[in-house]
Amino acid sequence: METTQIRLAAYPVGVPADSDFETVTTTLPEPADGQVLLRTIHASLDPYMRGRMSTAKSYAEPLAIGDVVLGGTVCEVVESRSERRSVGDVVLAFTGWQTHAVVDARQTKLVDTSSAPTSTALGVLGMPGFTAYAGLLEIGRPEPGETVVVAAAAGPVGSAVGQVARLKGARAVGVAGGAEKCRLLVEEFGFDAAVDHRSETFVDDLAAATPDGIDVYFENVGGHVTEAVTRRLNRYARVPVCGLIADYNATSTPEGPDRLPGFMRRVLTLSLTVRGFIQDEFTASHGEAFARDMGAWVADGSVRYLEDVTDGLENAVEAFRGLLDGRNVGKALVRVGPDPS
Amino acid sequence: METTQIRLAAYPVGVPADSDFETVTTTLPEPADGQVLLRTIHASLDPYMRGRMSTAKSYAEPLAIGDVVLGGTVCEVVESRSERRSVGDVVLAFTGWQTHAVVDARQTKLVDTSSAPTSTALGVLGMPGFTAYAGLLEIGRPEPGETVVVAAAAGPVGSAVGQVARLKGARAVGVAGGAEKCRLLVEEFGFDAAVDHRSETFVDDLAAATPDGIDVYFENVGGHVTEAVTRRLNRYARVPVCGLIADYNATSTPEGPDRLPGFMRRVLTLSLTVRGFIQDEFTASHGEAFARDMGAWVADGSVRYLEDVTDGLENAVEAFRGLLDGRNVGKALVRVGPDPS
Numbered sequence: 001m002e003t004t005q006i007r008l009a010a011y012p013v014g015v016p017a018d019s020d021f022e023t024v025t026t027t028l029p030e031p032a033d034g035q036v037l038l039r040t041i042h043a044s045l046d047p048y049m050r051g052r053m054s055t056a057k058s059y060a061e062p063l064a065i066g067d068v069v070l071g072g073t074v075c076e077v078v079e080s081r082s083e084r085r086s087v088g089d090v091v092l093a094f095t096g097w098q099t100h101a102v103v104d105a106r107q108t109k110l111v112d113t114s115s116a117p118t119s120t121a122l123g124v125l126g127m128p129g130f131t132a133y134a135g136l137l138e139i140g141r142p143e144p145g146e147t148v149v150v151a152a153a154a155g156p157v158g159s160a161v162g163q164v165a166r167l168k169g170a171r172a173v174g175v176a177g178g179a180e181k182c183r184l185l186v187e188e189f190g191f192d193a194a195v196d197h198r199s200e201t202f203v204d205d206l207a208a209a210t211p212d213g214i215d216v217y218f219e220n221v222g223g224h225v226t227e228a229v230t231r232r233l234n235r236y237a238r239v240p241v242c243g244l245i246a247d248y249n250a251t252s253t254p255e256g257p258d259r260l261p262g263f264m265r266r267v268l269t270l271s272l273t274v275r276g277f278i279q280d281e282f283t284a285s286h287g288e289a290f291a292r293d294m295g296a297w298v299a300d301g302s303v304r305y306l307e308d309v310t311d312g313l314e315n316a317v318e319a320f321r322g323l324l325d326g327r328n329v330g331k332a333l334v335r336v337g338p339d340p341s
Numbered sequence: 342m343e344t345t346q347i348r349l350a351a352y353p354v355g356v357p358a359d360s361d362f363e364t365v366t367t368t369l370p371e372p373a374d375g376q377v378l379l380r381t382i383h384a385s386l387d388p389y390m391r392g393r394m395s396t397a398k399s400y401a402e403p404l405a406i407g408d409v410v411l412g413g414t415v416c417e418v419v420e421s422r423s424e425r426r427s428v429g430d431v432v433l434a435f436t437g438w439q440t441h442a443v444v445d446a447r448q449t450k451l452v453d454t455s456s457a458p459t460s461t462a463l464g465v466l467g468m469p470g471f472t473a474y475a476g477l478l479e480i481g482r483p484e485p486g487e488t489v490v491v492a493a494a495a496g497p498v499g500s501a502v503g504q505v506a507r508l509k510g511a512r513a514v515g516v517a518g519g520a521e522k523c524r525l526l527v528e529e530f531g532f533d534a535a536v537d538h539r540s541e542t543f544v545d546d547l548a549a550a551t552p553d554g555i556d557v558y559f560e561n562v563g564g565h566v567t568e569a570v571t572r573r574l575n576r577y578a579r580v581p582v583c584g585l586i587a588d589y590n591a592t593s594t595p596e597g598p599d600r601l602p603g604f605m606r607r608v609l610t611l612s613l614t615v616r617g618f619i620q621d622e623f624t625a626s627h628g629e630a631f632a633r634d635m636g637a638w639v640a641d642g643s644v645r646y647l648e649d650v651t652d653g654l655e656n657a658v659e660a661f662r663g664l665l666d667g668r669n670v671g672k673a674l675v676r677v678g679p680d681p682s
Contacts, residue, residue, distance in 0.1 A: 051610075222605060241609050244602070256597015261585070263601050264563060267617040268582050269392075274615040276608040 001028045001037060001079075003100035005068045006316055012053055015324065020053070021069070021317050028102050031081045036105045038075035041090070041339050043097055043316065044122040045323050045332035046071065047220075047243050069097040069316075072127060074111060074118045076340055085110075090341055092121045097316050099336055113341040116298055123156045123331035124298055124305040125291075127279060131242050132160035133290045134282035136218060137168075139240035139275045144169030146215035149206075151225045153191065154181040156305065156331035157242065160294075161218045162191045163303045170216070173209045175225050177326050184329065189304060203228050218242070230263065233270055241276040306330025342369045342378060342420075344441035346409045347657055353394055356665065361394070362410070362658050369443050372422045377446045379416035382431070382680050384438055384657065385463040386664050386673035387412065388561075388584050410438040410657075413468060415452060415459050417681055426451075431682055433462045438657050440677055454682040457639055464497045464672035465639055465646040466632075468620060472583050473501035474631045475623035477559060478509075480581035480616045485510030487556035490547075492516040492566045494526050494535065497646065497672035498583065501635075502559045503532045504644045511557070514550045516566050518667045525670065530645060544569050559583070571604065574611055582617040647671025 002025055009022040031037050049071055052063050063070060073096065077089040082105030085091065091108035095101035111121045123129060142148050148165035152158045153174025162172035162185070174185040174194045182194035193209035195202065206228050213234040219226060222244035233239070267274060297303035308328035310319035316334045323332045343366055350363040372378050390412055393404050404411060414437065418430040423446030426432065432449035436442035452462045464470060483489050489506035493499045494515025503513035503526070514534045515526040523535035534550035536543065547569050554575040560567060563585035574580070608615060638644035649669040651660035657675045664673045 219605075222602060226605070241605060244605055244609055254597070254599040254602055256595070256599050258595040258597050258599050259601040260599070260604050261563060261595055263604075264560075264567070264582060264585055267615055268585055269617070271617045271619060271622060272615075273617075274608055274613075276610070276612045276614075278612060281612060 001100055002026065003028050003098045004313065005099075006097040006313065007066055007068055008053060008063045010065065011055060011062075012050075016050070016053065016317065016321060018317055023314070028100060031079055031102050034082050034104055034106070035102055036077050036082055036085050036091075036108065037079035038073075038091070038093055038095060038101050038103060038108070039078045040073050040075050040095060040099055040101070040313075040336040042074040042119050042122055043313070043334040043336050044072040044127075045316070045320050045328075045334065046128070047323065049320070050324060068095075070094065071096045072122050073336075074121050075101070075108070076337075077108075080105070084108075088340070090118050092126065097313060097334075099313060115295065118339055118341050119307060119309075119331075119333055120298065120305065122333060123307065124160055124303065125294055128156035128331060129160050129294050129305075130282075130287070130290050131279040132157045132218075133164060133294060134279055134286045135240040135242050135277055136161050136164055136216070138282055138286060139273070139277060140165075140216040140218060140238050142168050142170035142216050145171070147171045147173060147210050147212055148216040148218065149173045149175065149210065149214050149229055150218040151175040151197070151221040151229075152243075152326070153185050153189075153194065154306070154329050155220075157220055158218070159185075159189045159305065159330070160303060163189055163297075165216070166190060166192070167297065167302060171212075173206075173214075175206070175221075175229075181329060184306070188306065197225050197228075207232065213237075216240075219244070227259070230266060233266065233272060235270045237270060237272050239272060239274045241274060242279070307333055309333045309335050311335050342441055343367065344369050344439045345654065346440075347438035347654065348407055348409055349394060349404045351406065352396060352403075353391075357391070357394065357658065357662060359658055364655070369441060372420055372443050375423050375445055375447070376443055377418050377423055377426050377432075377449065378420035379414075379432070379434055379436060379442050379444060379449070380419045381414050381416050381436060381440055381442070381654075381677040383415040383460045383463055384654070384675040384677050385413040385468075386651075386657070386661050386669075386675065387469070388664065390661070391665060409436075411435065412437045413463050414677075415462050416442070416449070417678075418449075421446070423447075425449075429681070431459050433467065438654060438675075440654060456636065459680060459682050460648060460650075460672075460674055461639065461646065463674060464648065465501055465644060466635055469497035469672060470501050470635050470646075471623075471628070471631050472620040473498045473559075474505060474635060475620055475627045476581040476583050476618055477502050477505055477557070479623055479627060480614070480618060481506075481557040481559060481579050483509050483511035483557050486512070488512045488514060488551050488553055489557040489559065490514045490516065490551065490555050490570055491559040492538070492562040492570075493584075493667070494530075494532065495522040495647070495670050496561075498561055499559070500526075500530045500646065500671070501644060504530055504638075506557070507531060507533070508638065508643060512553075514547075514555075516547070516562075516570075522670060525647070529647065538566050538569075548573065554578075557581075560585070568600070571607060574607065574613060576611045578611060578613050580613060580615045582615060583620070648674055650674045650676050652676050 185194035220243035526535035561584035
């Protein structure tokens with residue numbers, strides 16, 4: 001079986017260029033005992049993938065030059081040499097940007113095709129949804145009546161954060177880029193208010209949308225949004241930090257003034273809690289509750305989601321640039337092949 | 342009864358100047374029912390007092406121009422119109438920089454004069470000791486074998502942090518300014534290692550003293566020490582933030598580069614917990630345990646302390662400048678009057 005792969009050809013400097021990748025078609029080995037041959041249906045595009053294309057110190061090893069670009073996938077099993085999986089099963093895997101792959105069956109997870117579209121295993125019912133759920137509930141700990149602010153709010157993490165915050169009785173304020181996304185936040189996702197960070201009146205708009213200050217800021221963008229939000233944090237506010245997409249393409253230390261001393265002074269005088277996290281550290285403690293809660297919320301419509309689907313693996317790089325630039329609305333996916341479910 | 346007071350005459354810009362204060366002798370009212378007349382024995386000098394001399398937003402209201410400079414004191418009751426206190430009692434109060442004061446008896450706390458010198462009620466057995474104890478154990482949560490770093494380590498908070506960390510089985514590394522303080526850390530307080538932040542080889546020395554990285558950084562100074570420590574933090578490290586003395590006299594936003602994005606990136610990729618706190622938020626939860634534990638540790642010599650005593654209220658301003666400049670060794674106190682105990 002042949003597979004077409006997109007491999008890393010060079011570490012991008014700043015915005016990833018087409019020339020940082022190469023497309024290669026190669027022949028896969030036959031599956032060995034315990035292995036399965038997978039055909040990719042959906043490939044996930046997530047901000048963290050930019051970090052793996054860099055040798056800067058991070059929570060995971062970077063890709064090597066020549067590696068297939070990694071990432072979560074939903075695949076169909078087309079050949080199985082494992083009792084764990086049957087031909088036709090739809091599974092969650094981590095096979096990245098390629099049309100087919102051979103992996104150990106243990107590295108796949110069965111996707112329930114009966115209750116929700118298979119793509120949700122990469123979105124609201126998958127890693128982004130879990131990031132929102134665990135970060136908000138374990139670190140953010142919103143109390144009824146408190147104000148929760150999340151940026152990139154039209155994305156898969158942000159939209160889930162706002163909706164779960166509301167289910168817990170908090171006021172949800174979303175920050176997004178552009179009037180259309182802001183409209184979606186209120187009309188589609190039920191946020192109490194939405195603020196356009198591209199507007200010249202952003203700082204004032206944020207103040208108007210958070211009259212009682214901010215108790216939880218779910219940090220997933222960085223940049224000027226963080227700056228404005230930080231100035232409105234209340235005493236004992238919690239700041240789960242799960243991403244800094246605004247800075248991911250940065251190539252040098254930003255110019256001054258140096259905002260770190262002022263930030264630390266706020267941490268001190270407001271007794272703030274700032275806590276970085278990677279969702280997998282909470283899998284053991286919160287995984288089951290997430291599957292139960294979020295599954296029920298999606299099924300009964302109390303948590304909604306949007307997807308931003310790009311057709312064709314050959315368009316993955318451009319779609320990934322769009323994600324880093326905030327052009328997607330909802331969970332960014334590449335449809336690599338037909339969905340049999 | 343007359344009292345001599347040092348009052349705030351102007352908000353200091355940068356380092357407090359003599360002209361920012363004025364000394365006034367005034368007549369106190371007679372104590373009313375429920376009140377006591379106090380004679381000051383020791384006045385405490387603490388870094389947080391600099392924050393009260395500024396109108397910048399903080400966790401407490403600033404002093405008004407004309408107010409007596411505030412602060413903890415140990416006093417003798419010289420007249421009592423309350424059943425709670427008798428003449429001759431030694432009490433903890435918050436009467437600041439003055440020789441005498443009239444306060445409600447309820448605003449005083451009896452000091453046990455039998456087990457330790459009365460001055461320790463302002464140091465190892467008082468607010469600084471409790472800051473160390475609660476911040477380290479509640480936020481830092483050192484595990485046996487982990488590495489705890491504390492700056493201003495020869496001060497009353499830092500020296501307690503290091504000693505309590507060792508009692509919990511952690512490795513304690515102290516940062517202080519100058520060879521003499523570093524010698525004290527190891528020889529007097531039993532730190533595993535000490536690093537001089539004024540040395541040109543500070544960054545390398547810190548690395549050598551923390552071969553396994555840093556799991557807890559008890560932040561009480563800010564500045565270049567924080568910068569160096571941050572680069573050695575391990576995954577899941579905890580950073581209790583209780584002070585930023587290096588920046589307290591700052592008068593403008595520091596020049597670039599802007600270190601905030603890099604700091605937040607570390608928070609994210611290392612799953613750091615950064616938590617500001619003011620010790621009084623933990624009084625209800627940890628106050629009793631502190632009194633029991635620290636009292637026993639001081640009594641049996643497993644926690645030691647040093648005091649840096651300046652004689653005479655008239656020298657308080659200069660002693661306070663010394664504190665902000667790190668010239669004190671141990672808990673900074675002004676001896677205002679004789680100790681009867």
